[in-house]
Amino acid sequence: xxxxxxxxxxxxxxxxxxxxxxxxxxxxxxxxxxxxxxxxxxxxxxxxxxxxxxxxxxxxxxxxxxxxxxxxxxxxxxxxxxxxxxxxxxxxxxxxxxxxxxxxxxxxxxxxxxxxxxxxxxxxxxxxxxxxx
Numbered sequence: 001x002x003x004x005x006x007x008x009x010x011x012x013x014x015x016x017x018x019x020x021x022x023x024x025x026x027x028x029x030x031x032x033x034x035x036x037x038x039x040x041x042x043x044x045x046x047x048x049x050x051x052x053x054x055x056x057x058x059x060x061x062x063x064x065x066x067x068x069x070x071x072x073x074x075x076x077x078x079x080x081x082x083x084x085x086x087x088x089x090x091x092x093x094x095x096x097x098x099x100x101x102x103x104x105x106x107x108x109x110x111x112x113x114x115x116x117x118x119x120x121x122x123x124x125x126x127x128x129x130x131x132x133x
Contacts (some may be wrong), residue, residue, distance in 0.1 A: 016087055019073060037072045039133060042111060042119060044072055053111060063088060064107045067100075071120060076132035078123050104128055 023035070037044040041054040049065060051058045060068065066088050071079065079087075081097035089099065104120060112118055121129050 013087060015083065019070070023073070037069075039072065039075070039119065039131070040117065042072075042117075044069060051111070053113070058110050060107070060110060063103055064110070067103055068107055068111070071128065071130035075130045078126055078129045080127040084127065100127070 035046055037046075043050075043052045045051075046069060051060055051065065051068065067084065070084070070087060081100045084100045085097060088103075104122075108120055112120070119131050121131055123129060
């Protein structure tokens, strides 16, 4: 769109490129607020990095936000830990896959405050996915 600038770092990650193309294909040209992701009372607005639950703003660290946005943008898709590490932390990150587990745990503690509100599902021995809509 006219006033938005985007870039992608080389080497290009195929999954990230597909995600960005899909986002551009569905996002209206003149109103980026229409791309807000709404699941139950969880609202994610990528235009202003705003996350709310029942209208209450949730303070997330940047990596937590990126993780939530990636998972919520692809509900039902399972991401293994290595893929999440590559897409969120980048190829040059040398930490272990437990980094993902720690961030998911922190993210859950912030967005899943009620016991019946489970947005992120653990797929044992694989990784995580955002609950299918």
